Structures are given as structure tokens and as C-alpha cells.
Amino acid sequence: MAEDLSADVVIVGTGICGSFVAHEMAKAGLSVIMLEAGPRIDRDEVVENWRNMPPHNKSEYDYATPYPLVPWAPHTNYFPDNGYLHVDGPDRTAYMQGIIKGVGGTTWHWAASSWRYLVNDFQLKSTYGVGRDYAFTYDEIEPYYFKAEQEIGVCGPNGMDIVPSAPRKQPWPMDSMPYGPADRRFTELVKPLGFENTPVPQGRNSRPYDNRPQCCGNNNCMPICPIGAMYHAVYHAQKAEALGARIIPNAVAYAMETDAQNNITAIKYYDPDKQSFRVTGKTFVIAANGIETPKLLLLAANDRNPRGIANSSDQVGRNMMDHPGIGMSFQAAEPMWVGGGSVQMSSITNHRDGPWRSEYSAIQIGMNNTAQNSRAGMKALSMGLVGHKLDEEIRKRSAHGVDIYVNHETLAHPDNRLTLSTQYKDKLGIPHPHVYYDVGEYVRTSAVKSRQHLMNIAKALGGTEISMSQNFTPNNHITGGTIMGKDPRDSVVDGWCRTHDHRNLFLATGGAMAAAGTVNSTLTMAALALRASEEILRDMKHA
């Protein structure tokens, strides 16, 4: 197949960052090739796979099994653990991330919480003396945040005064969805404790938007919205395709070629049969998010870049961050009827920022609004009940069951590091990722208080059968592995996501984020991708 694989812009990854960049490039009339390691994903099939998944998996929140898993592009699955991502260190449980390889990426099964970070999140080091600063301030990213909110279609609490929150120049594209019974009651019950439970900005339609329907509360956002009321990156992948961008699925990038100026000249990929192909271009973008981006850069080490591409700083794969969580479940004294609306409607945000951040993590507390019926049924059956008592127990648990959580910000630490596994390789011979993870004292100090917060909330709701996770849980907000900074000696990319080492290589990924903040990272990643797109277009004009 002597095909000319060449484009103005070559993008690795078709998730939200890759698809946003592709869409911007295609709109500007540039030719685009997108390489996606995984297959195309069909919504109907995933919905059906979920329905056909055992109730054990449903009750344990298995978001991976419904998605196709191909041997040439393995991703994580913990039902049971398929061993793709190897984690060690004191907090290994907290980095067992859920990722998807396939066209559209992991926004297939996100919850669509689309927060902006706070002003201080971008200047953690300057403000509180801990962690790292971004290479730009909030004001510089604000317009890209708004553009990302428009592209995604974010509904938010217009007209509400929420403290702290990120200052806005324009309202959210859509107003919030109304709360269901659980969020209404939870808000009332936690208020006396000083907790302000406020609407989450969601990438979900509170009215028809962008040719997609309004949310009908099917309550299955994670792992698949059955109707497309929730935004998925596949929409931008498709928009880019409609404008002429070419997606090559099942194309696993593994190497990069560089010239004497250390510009990238080509990316090489394997097809499922391990046939190698070479793609040339003017500008290259790695948008494979926080695990696969550093993995690829390390894998692609060459003579000129022996530690890995973009890694003269030795920071590629370091500073791995997320929001280590603590979960709690209990039976509330009164019926809450969790499950009305989307799976994440509200959140307690008044601990997102404060002077204590110089000593310990800021936090976000929330109630999970995933319907309790799967868990209620499995639990009631395990109790050996029969007849009316069984039915009553299921109904009672569906009405009274509550899950709450606290998520903690982590600080960038170079020892929290992703490396290429020396033991495990996939079908193509590519090493699996290996991560060492220690949440650090900053988080542990905060967690003592967090556990108390959770207990106080459980008490306020008259909770019984209280159970709290002993270990930290992962939240899939994968940040830091290709960290941003002004100094090329201690960072991988600049404020435009351009690598310090290679003028024509950009990393549009959550990995570029310099501080984890307390909230979901997707909107910020998407804003970074739009910012990078602008810089790439400037390059192209002046090339």
C-alpha cells in the first residue's frame, strides 16, 4: 500500500483534545490525519453491552466492560484487573485509572462535569507556596474556557452566586438542569453543617443543543449516555471528519522521527497486524491524555532524544496527579430517592480554595446521583430475604441508599512517575505503562478532615450501615505527566502546549496541567487544546 500518508497536522488521539484540535484545523482549511489506537465505537452496541453486563458489574460501577477491548490497543479493565496499568507505591489503589481507547476517547464514559478551575488553581505556588504554577493566568485561559463550554454544550448555574467560583465574562450556554429529589434534600440537610451544595456545570443538554436531545434522566452517563444528551468527543471527531480530516482507527503510534533542528518529521504507527506505516506532516500533536501521552514520548526515544521525545527536562512521566478520593455509602434515615436526573448533579464547592492550601489539600465533596437500584437488589438478595420482605428491602434500599465522596487535590511531585514496564508488553510488543504513586502528606493531612466531613454528613442524614473506603480511590482526572511551565529545565510544554524541545510538537492533554485543582480536568484540557490550536494556526500562517 504505497499510500501518501501526509498532512499539515498529524494528531495522535481522537479524544476531546485531539478532536478539538482536529476540528479547529479542519475549519481553517488545513489537512488533518488523526491516528487512533483503538477502534470506532458504536453507541448502540455499548448500550446493549451494558444492559447485557452482569448485575455484579453494574452494582460495582464497571465502566470498562461495555467497551470493545482490542489486543493491539489494550486499556484498563478491573472486572477482573486485566493488568494493563501496573501501579505500585503506597497509594497504588488511587491510580487504577479507567481509560478508553477508541474514536472519541474516554469522554464516552465521563460524567460530563465541566468546571472551570479557580484563579488560584493556576497560581498555586505563587499564592500558597506549594505545588506548581501554570505558565499562564486564569485571565489568559478564560476565553478558551468559554469557547470549550460552547463547543461541548455546558449547562451551568446562571444567575447563582457561588463562592468560590471562576469569574465569567459570559453566562453558560445553557441553564442548569433542575435537581431531583436526592439533590434537593441533600442540599437542605448539609446546609446547617456549612456546606453549600451547588449545581455542577455539566456537558449535558438541559435543552436541545447542537442537534442533540435534552437529557431525559436515563441515569447512565457513566458508562454510556444512551441518547447523546451528554457530550462525547466523538461529535467533534465527526465534525472534523465532515470537514475533511481523516481518522485512521486501529493505528498505534510508537515512534517519531526528528531532524537536525529536532523538529518532528514523521510519526510511525502499527496496524493490528504490526505492519508499520509512516505519517509525515508539518505540525504534530499528541493528544492521548495523561497516561498514553507520556508513554508514547518515552517509547519514541531516538538517538537525538535518548531519554524520550520532549524529555530533555526528564519530566515526561513525572508529576502524575489525579484527585484521590474517599468514598462513603450509607442508608439515610429518610428516603432520598437518588437517581433523578444525571449521575452528577450537584457538589459542595466551598472547600475548593482557602488559606489552608499552603498546608493541605483543597477538596470537593459531593453526592453521587447514580440510581441505587442495582446495588439495592444485589444487597437485598445477599441477605437471603424472600417474598414481600425481599421486595420491600429492595425498595427501601433504592430509596434510602446514598453514596458520597471527597476528592482531594494533589501536588505535582516528580517521584509520582510513569515509566515503561520492563516486564509487561502488549500484543504489538509495546510496554505497558507502570506508575509509582504516593498521594503525599499534603493529601493525607487533608484526608483526616475529609473523613470527619463525611461522618458529619452521614450523621446529618441519620446514616446507618456506614461504610467508608479505607484506601484512596482513583478519579480518572489524569494530570501532570507532561507538565507545563515557563522553564524548559523543569517542564515539558509551555503555556501553549508546545514542547520546549520540538518547535512543531504540541501536547494537547491533561498531562500538561501543572496543578490538579479539585475538580474534573476535562474542561481545562479542552480549553488547553483550543489554546494550542490557536498557536498552531499562528505557526501555519507564519511558516
Added chain:
Amino acid sequence: MSITPEADTSGPLPEAERWASSALTRRQIMLRSAVSAGAIATAALLTGLTSGTMLRARNNAESPPLAPDVRDRFMRFSHLATGHTALSPVLGERYYQALTGQDHQFPAKLNALVDLAGRLPRPSVEALEEIARQQPALHGALMAVIRAWYSGVVAEGSQATVYAYEAALMYQPARDQVVIPTFAHDGPNYWVKAPPPVSAMPAF
């Protein structure tokens, strides 16, 4: 209920084929399950279409159909064991076969349980469960039948074959308020209205 794995389809099946591939007709579903109209529209999908990769991979070899008297006896016993009569005989047949596959003594245990129930002055699952406790093997078989109808699976854990999701009885007690995830419960913002009392068990 499609028993034979279909050829791999790269996309969703056309609506007509979906119905054709289901051994349960729309009318049968409507007759056999006391579920809302909204759910009926999609009920064919959950009763066992096999275009999903997972289910296709896990489909059991086809079993010969049950003798009608065996099936009817199992259905009658299932009505007693669950306390509910709107149960699909097609599902019943699959549960019976799966339970027998898991425990070759199941048919004999079922007969013993039917005899035991027949000797009760006023047959009810509560009374049967109490008396069966003295015979652990029979008690286990009774609970296995209940678990199948309620959870939609016979095996445990994450590799179990799924026979029913939306028709699994465990989703019925709260279904007046709690959506069966992925299915439409009602129109947008249905969740704004006040929930029903917990004491008001829906009929199913």
C-alpha cells in the same frame, strides 16, 4: 430471545431485524410484563439480542427445548418462589436450563421443593423457605430460583451470562420512581416532582 449468535454486525440492526431476531413478539412482551409503555418499546433489546460483543462471546450452546410439562411446572413453582406471576416462560426455560447446567441435581431438587410446597397448608414462599431451611440442598435450590428471577443471572460474579436486565425483578420494586438505567423513565425533568411514599409498593 435470540438463542443463536448472529453474524457480526458492524452497526446497529435495523428495527425490523431487531424484532425478527427476538423470539418474544412485542405482543407477548406486553402480555407478560407489567411494565410501562416506554420500556416496552425497548424490551426486545434486553430480552436477549446478541449483537453485543459481550453477550455473543458468552452465549451458551443451544439447548433442546424443554418439555412443556417441565416448563409449566417450573413456571408455577417460580410464581410461588417469587410471589409474582408476570414472568416470561421464555426466560423461565432459560433459567431452568441454566440452573440444571449449574447443578445436575436441580430437576430432582425442584421436584422435591414442589412436593414440599404442596404439603404446606397455605403455600407461600415465606412458609416454604422456612421449612426448606431444614434441608440445606433444597433451600439452596429455592434461593437459586429466586436469585435468577430477581437478578437476571444464574452464575455469580463478573463473567455470568445475563438472561434479563430490565425484566429482572430487582428493578421492579422501585420502578415507579427510579429509572432502570439506560431506559427512558419519562420525559425530561420527570425528576422534579415529589417522589412517592416508600410504603407504596408498585404492582408487578
